[in-house]
Amino acid sequence: MLAALCASAGFAPALAQSVSGPVTYQLDPAHTFVTFEVLHFGTSTLRGRIGPVLGEVTVDRAARTGDLRLRIPVDTISTGMHILDARLKQPDLLATTEYPEAYFVATRFQFDAAGGVKEVRGEFTLRGVGEPLSLYARSFGCRHDETLGRDVCGGDFEADLKRGRFGATFGEPFISDDVHLVIQVEGIAP
Amino acid sequence: MKKFSLLAVTAALGFVAAAHAESATYAIEPNHTFATFEIGHMGTSTNRGRFNKTSGTVTLDKAAKTGALDVTVDTTSLDTGTAAFTKHISSDEMLNVAAFPTAHLVATKFVFNGDKVAEIDGTLTLMGKTNPVVLKAQNYNCYMSPMVKREVCGGDFDATIVRSQYGVTYGLNYGFPDTVHLVIQVEAVKQ
Numbered sequence: 001m002l003a004a005l006c007a008s009a010g011f012a013p014a015l016a017q018s019v020s021g022p023v024t025y026q027l028d029p030a031h032t033f034v035t036f037e038v039l040h041f042g043t044s045t046l047r048g049r050i051g052p053v054l055g056e057v058t059v060d061r062a063a064r065t066g067d068l069r070l071r072i073p074v075d076t077i078s079t080g081m082h083i084l085d086a087r088l089k090q091p092d093l094l095a096t097t098e099y100p101e102a103y104f105v106a107t108r109f110q111f112d113a114a115g116g117v118k119e120v121r122g123e124f125t126l127r128g129v130g131e132p133l134s135l136y137a138r139s140f141g142c143r144h145d146e147t148l149g150r151d152v153c154g155g156d157f158e159a160d161l162k163r164g165r166f167g168a169t170f171g172e173p174f175i176s177d178d179v180h181l182v183i184q185v186e187g188i189a190p
Numbered sequence: 191m192k193k194f195s196l197l198a199v200t201a202a203l204g205f206v207a208a209a210h211a212e213s214a215t216y217a218i219e220p221n222h223t224f225a226t227f228e229i230g231h232m233g234t235s236t237n238r239g240r241f242n243k244t245s246g247t248v249t250l251d252k253a254a255k256t257g258a259l260d261v262t263v264d265t266t267s268l269d270t271g272t273a274a275f276t277k278h279i280s281s282d283e284m285l286n287v288a289a290f291p292t293a294h295l296v297a298t299k300f301v302f303n304g305d306k307v308a309e310i311d312g313t314l315t316l317m318g319k320t321n322p323v324v325l326k327a328q329n330y331n332c333y334m335s336p337m338v339k340r341e342v343c344g345g346d347f348d349a350t351i352v353r354s355q356y357g358v359t360y361g362l363n364y365g366f367p368d369t370v371h372l373v374i375q376v377e378a379v380k381q
Contacts, residue, residue: 043342142234
């Protein structure tokens with residue numbers, strides 16, 4: 001299974017040795033961002049990028065277990081529009097003065113047949129409110145990065161939440177309560 | 191009835207946009223109009239970059255179900271969230287924004303599904319090269335904005351382009367994909 005993963009990702013057997021037990025990946029700040037998407041007046045999708053997300057992920061492919069702790073600096077919110085960024089930071093939305101970071105902590109990992117991470121279930125804390133959240137992999141892959149000289153694993157994940165549950169209610173219902181998260185993540189092995 | 195037939199004939203002749211009274215012009219609302227590109231990163235994740243400044247106009251004739259648009263994207267407004275990545279893409283190895291500070295999207299063919307715009311066929315000019323592009327609507331709607339007290343129409347569109355057709359070939363030999371997915375939020379205010 002592991003061999004299949006390595007073969008499909010197109011890199012050398014070096015990874016096979018390095019993943020025989022738990023491996024802790026440091027998130028790559030150049031390739032780890034969360035983008036939120038929320039429908040505006042039932043018409044178009046507002047997006048905002050948060051990151052880089054900080055933290056580490058430990059994965060034991062053989063045991064099919066994982067542990068993830070992320071710090072999400074919500075005060076880095078960037079929509080491309082300064083006025084909206086400032087509005088999003090207000091107390092009735094992201095409340096970044098009081099809560100400059102959100103957190104995601106998860107220990108329930110599901111793996112696909114090839115050993116890739118398929119789903120991560122954990123607790124998301126925003127504005128100090130913790131709620132269950134599941135991240136689903138749209139894609140997942142590993143490679144040996146020649147530039148870094150390290151193994152890198154990561155992918156694209158997505159999740160859905162209701163912002164009202166965290167107390168971020170401004171603009172509803174014209175701006176939807178449903179928030180879709182699109183997550184780019186890459187982690188670098190030691 | 192007579193009026194209706196005349197409209198149908200006019201539409202069939204294809205010059206209704208200019209002639210018919212229902213044609214309206216909408217100005218791109220820059221606070222709700224962003225183009226984002228998505229490109230695969232080494233088979234692992236997806237890199238994204240957003241262009242922060244877009245301007246232009248859209249002409250819509252809802253009765254005749256025709257439309258046209260002329261939109262300019264300021265390529266110097268690229269924002270990826272990583273300064274080094276933004277700088278590299280903006281350099282002459284890729285988008286060369288110093289020499290080509292704008293990308294230009296022009297379309298005269300709007301495909302409707304009922305009352306909604308479903309597809310826009312046009313051309314994209316990037317780095318001085320022009321190629322056909324098809325924008326597919328994922329969302330489309332019009333509403334009366336309580337902020338500007340006017341009708342706003344817009345939606346979410348996406349398109350796939352082949353970057354080498356525009357001369358952006360950097361990294362193709364390292365396995366960076368040639369196809370780029372464009373994700374576009376757009377809203378335009380009736381004038």
